[in-house]
Amino acid sequence: MRVHGPLRVAIVDDEAPARRRLRELLEDCAAQLPLEIVGEADNGRAGVDLLGRCPADVALLDVRMPGMDGIEVARHLGRLPQPPAVIFVTAFDAYAIQAFEVHAVDYLLKPVRLARLKEALQRTHPAKPEILREIAPAPNGYLSIQEKGRVRLIAIEEVIYLKAELKYITVRTREREYLLEDSLAALEQEYGSRFLRVHRNCLVARDWIRGFEKQAGPGNESLAQKQWPLKGHQNRSPDWVVVLKEIEERLPVSRRQQHLIRNTDWLGPV
Numbered sequence: 305m306r307v308h309g310p311l312r313v314a315i316v317d318d319e320a321p322a323r324r325r326l327r328e329l330l331e332d333c334a335a336q337l338p339l340e341i342v343g344e345a346d347n348g349r350a351g352v353d354l355l356g357r358c359p360a361d362v363a364l365l366d367v368r369m370p371g372m373d374g375i376e377v378a379r380h381l382g383r384l385p386q387p388p389a390v391i392f393v394t395a396f397d398a399y400a401i402q403a404f405e406v407h408a409v410d411y412l413l414k415p416v417r418l419a420r421l422k423e424a425l426q427r428t429h430p431a432k433p434e435i436l437r438e439i440a441p442a443p444n445g446y447l448s449i450q451e452k453g454r455v456r457l458i459a460i461e462e463v464i465y466l467k468a469e470l471k472y473i474t475v476r477t478r479e480r481e482y483l484l485e486d487s488l489a490a491l492e493q494e495y496g497s498r499f500l501r502v503h504r505n506c507l508v509a510r511d512w513i514r515g516f517e518k519q520a521g522p523g524n525e526s527l528a529q530k531q532w533p534l535k536g537h538q539n540r541s542p543d544w545v546v547v548l549k550e551i552e553e554r555l556p557v558s559r560r561q562q563h564l565i566r567n568t569d570w571l572g573p574v
Contacts, residue, residue: 311339311425312359316351316377317366317393322414326364326393329421337425348372349446349457352380356454360388362428364412367394372445379436380448383455389428409435443494447475449482458482460498464512464548465555466491468505478550502546503558514547516557516565 313330317323323344330341342358345351348369355363363381365374378390392404392411404411410424446457458475467474468488475482492499492507499507544565545554557564 309338311337312342312361313339313425314342314351314355314358314360314363314388315344316346316348316354316363316369316374317344318346318369319366320346322366322393325416326421329416329418332418333422333425337422339425348374348377351377352448352455352457355381355388356384359384359386362391362425363388364391364393367392367396367411375436376444376446379433379444380446380455380457382433382436383448383450385450385453391424391428447482447484449475449484451482456482460495461511464509464551466499466507467555476553500564502561502564503556504560506555508546508548508555512549514549516544517547517554519543519545 315323315326315330317326323346327341327344330339333339342360343354345354349372351363351365352372363378365377367374369377374392374394378392381387381390390409392409393414393416394401394404394411395414401411401413410428412420412424444460446459447463449456449458458477462477464476464478465474466484466488467476471485473484473486473488473491475484488505488507492501495507498509498511500510500513502508543559544557544562546557547554
């Protein structure tokens with residue numbers, strides 16, 4: 305959080321009366337704690353976009369929002385170069401509040417009180433990703449890609465495959481490729497029901513698999529080898545490749561994963 309200048313605060317809540325209440329309370333706080341409201345958003349995706357465009361020191365995030373809740377918003381904000389501190393605003397029951405308290409994550413209980421808001425603003429800190437996963441372990445609906453200092457959200461259902469290359473993951477959609485700095489193993493753990501591992505370096509969305517194809521000859525082998533250079537096996541390509549829907553690219557199937565070709569039980573709905 306910045307030391308100099310007013311505290312920059314963003315409000316993300318899907319209910320207009322709740323945003324108005326927070327805005328009024330922040331105005332009351334400003335007499336003792338210099339601050340400015342940098343913007344408001346009425347849903348989670350808009351909140352991520354707002355905070356990518358308008359840097360803030362603190363984000364007041366409603367927990368329950370349709371589409372993308374406040375916990376997922378906080379996870380995506382963690383990818384910003386300078387993520388804001390997070391204060392969750394919640395009407396959760398006592399059991400859920402206890403989860404925040406156990407993990408030392410600050411929260412405000414609706415209806416928000418002025419004294420409690422002042423206290424929270426004075427002691428906020430960024431929320432750690434591992435803590436957010438423990439509070440709400442459900443998979444994110446989006447992958448967050450950092451591009452030019454901003455966070456771009458890619459809906460997980462748009463992803464065709466995830467391929468590990470050096471320290472990055474190539475995220476392929478119908479339109480283009482993105483680079484994500486993450487672990488393929490962590491992504492498989494989070495989205496394993498949606499993706500199928502066809503290679504130690506690649507997860508493919510089940511819904512995008514049209515079938516498998518046997519390598520027919522040197523020409524195809526060279527193509528596969530060019531698309532997927534295997535360390536230590538420059539002159540040897542996999543026997544099978546994944547045939548995808550709508551795009552021509554083929555993805556090699558490792559020998560260890562070729563049992564998938566014989567057993568198609570994995571082809572059911574996600």
